[in-house]
Amino acid sequence: MKGRIAALWIAVAPFVLPVVLAGDASFGQACDQSHTHLDTNTWNLVTDCDATTWCADNSTCANKGCRKDIYPFGYNNVPFDKLPPLCPTGQFCPDEGSYCLPQEAVGDPCQKDRDDECQPPPNYKQLAGFLNVNGSICLNFTCFYANVTLGQNCKIDNTVYTAYTAAGSEYAFIVSRDNCANGLYCDGTALKCFRAKLEGAACAGNKECLTYNCQNNKCDRAAYEPIHPPAWVFVVVGLGIVALIVVTMVSLWFTHRRTRRENQVKLEQYYNEQIAYRQSIMTMSNAKKSLMSLPADTPADVARRSVFGDDYSSFMPPNMRREDSTAAWSSAASDVHLLEPNTTRRRI
Numbered sequence: 001m002k003g004r005i006a007a008l009w010i011a012v013a014p015f016v017l018p019v020v021l022a023g024d025a026s027f028g029q030a031c032d033q034s035h036t037h038l039d040t041n042t043w044n045l046v047t048d049c050d051a052t053t054w055c056a057d058n059s060t061c062a063n064k065g066c067r068k069d070i071y072p073f074g075y076n077n078v079p080f081d082k083l084p085p086l087c088p089t090g091q092f093c094p095d096e097g098s099y100c101l102p103q104e105a106v107g108d109p110c111q112k113d114r115d116d117e118c119q120p121p122p123n124y125k126q127l128a129g130f131l132n133v134n135g136s137i138c139l140n141f142t143c144f145y146a147n148v149t150l151g152q153n154c155k156i157d158n159t160v161y162t163a164y165t166a167a168g169s170e171y172a173f174i175v176s177r178d179n180c181a182n183g184l185y186c187d188g189t190a191l192k193c194f195r196a197k198l199e200g201a202a203c204a205g206n207k208e209c210l211t212y213n214c215q216n217n218k219c220d221r222a223a224y225e226p227i228h229p230p231a232w233v234f235v236v237v238g239l240g241i242v243a244l245i246v247v248t249m250v251s252l253w254f255t256h257r258r259t260r261r262e263n264q265v266k267l268e269q270y271y272n273e274q275i276a277y278r279q280s281i282m283t284m285s286n287a288k289k290s291l292m293s294l295p296a297d298t299p300a301d302v303a304r305r306s307v308f309g310d311d312y313s314s315f316m317p318p319n320m321r322r323e324d325s326t327a328a329w330s331s332a333a334s335d336v337h338l339l340e341p342n343t344t345r346r347r348i
């Protein structure tokens with residue numbers, strides 16, 4: 001259990017340490033400026049005060065007077081317009097968050113990796129790049145211009161971060177920064193600027209590649225570069241979509257055709273029944289008319305013949321058909337004389 005907690009601690013340490021090590025003294029409480037230092041694993045500034053205050057000169061925690069991030073840490077329930085202000089161009093907010101200060105000139109001190117604390121060079125548009133801020137760079141806590149040209153002497157600032165593998169073991173992650181101009185890098189042993197390498201060339205660190213991505217000692221494509229699928233992928237995906245549409249339409253067509261046929265059979269049966277029903281009613285009404293017009297004492301079989309003709313028995317329900325219309329209605333007679341149309345006899 002203890003081991004598991006230790007492993008968990010190592011895994012989350014990089015995220016938790018800045019919060020845990022930052023002091024929890026809130027506004028107005030005492031603090032000691034000599035405790036302010038950089039965390040050795042994360043290079044984060046640590047003070048006695050909490051996230052929204054800084055340790056002022058009178059050794060109490062005072063509210064921060066500026067912020068360096070648009071969305072600063074530690075201001076969860078504060079409305080956006082109540083946050084400490086961002087600093088205007090030409091000024092910077094130090095890591096403590098005390099108040100805005102004017103940018104430093106070349107050679108003056110700056111805080112860890114805070115290139116934006118340094119004044120931009122006059123030709124900052126030319127020198128600006130993704131590894132510096134407006135052409136200035138903070139190396140070893142000193143402001144430089146990133147202006148050193150090919151083959152000239154350069155300065156290096158290697159920072160070792162503690163990184164952790166998924167299994168929890170530590171390893172050193174080194175970020176190497178230098179003041180070479182864009183497209184160049186400062187070689188660690190020669191301390192001179194070299195041309196950065198194209199994709200596929202051998203490398204020993206990210207900074208040696210123009211793409212800033214050295215994978216397995218080879219310059220790989222930039223981490224932010226989007227993947228460009230070849231043309232055939234678009235063709236295959238397009239054909240797949242068309243095929244899916246066609247298959248759906250065809251299967252719907254077959255389903256619909258079957259349903260339509262079934263419905264047609266149902267409709268035909270319905271119409272046949274309706275016609276048969278109508279004919280039965282017509283027959284009944286005709287029979288009534290003809291029977292009523294017969295003389296009063298007409299015998300039954302004569303009356304039937306007048307309606308159905310001589311073989312009237314085939315128009316009668318099966319249990320009323322008799323071979324001989326004069327046979328009497330009795331159980332014995334039924335046994336003998338009552339016939340099914342196809343000669344099979346049925347007992348009632």
Ligand SMILES: *[C@@H]1O[C@H](CO)[C@@H](O)[C@H](O)[C@H]1NC(C)=O
Pocket residue numbers: 056057058060062063
């Ligand atoms: C300490 O200094 C800060 C900022 O200068 C100020 O806001 C605060 O009132 C001071 N505290 C005392 C107790 O003087």
Ligand SMILES: *[C@@H]1O[C@H](CO)[C@@H](O)[C@H](O)[C@H]1NC(C)=O
Pocket residue numbers: 089090116120133134
């Ligand atoms: C960089 O230069 C641009 C354009 O002049 C400016 O708006 C921006 O504030 C500068 N950044 C810093 C950190 O000075």
Ligand SMILES: *[C@@H]1O[C@H](CO)[C@@H](O)[C@H](O)[C@H]1NC(C)=O
Pocket residue numbers: 140156157
């Ligand atoms: C960093 O600067 C300090 C003093 O400012 C100096 O003693 C140290 O040698 C420098 N380190 C490197 C790697 O340049």
Ligand SMILES: *[C@@H]1O[C@H](CO)[C@@H](O)[C@H](O)[C@H]1NC(C)=O
Pocket residue numbers: 106145147148149
């Ligand atoms: C780079 O800037 C520094 C500081 O302004 C200057 O001394 C140096 O000559 C410049 N180097 C080049 C190659 O322009």
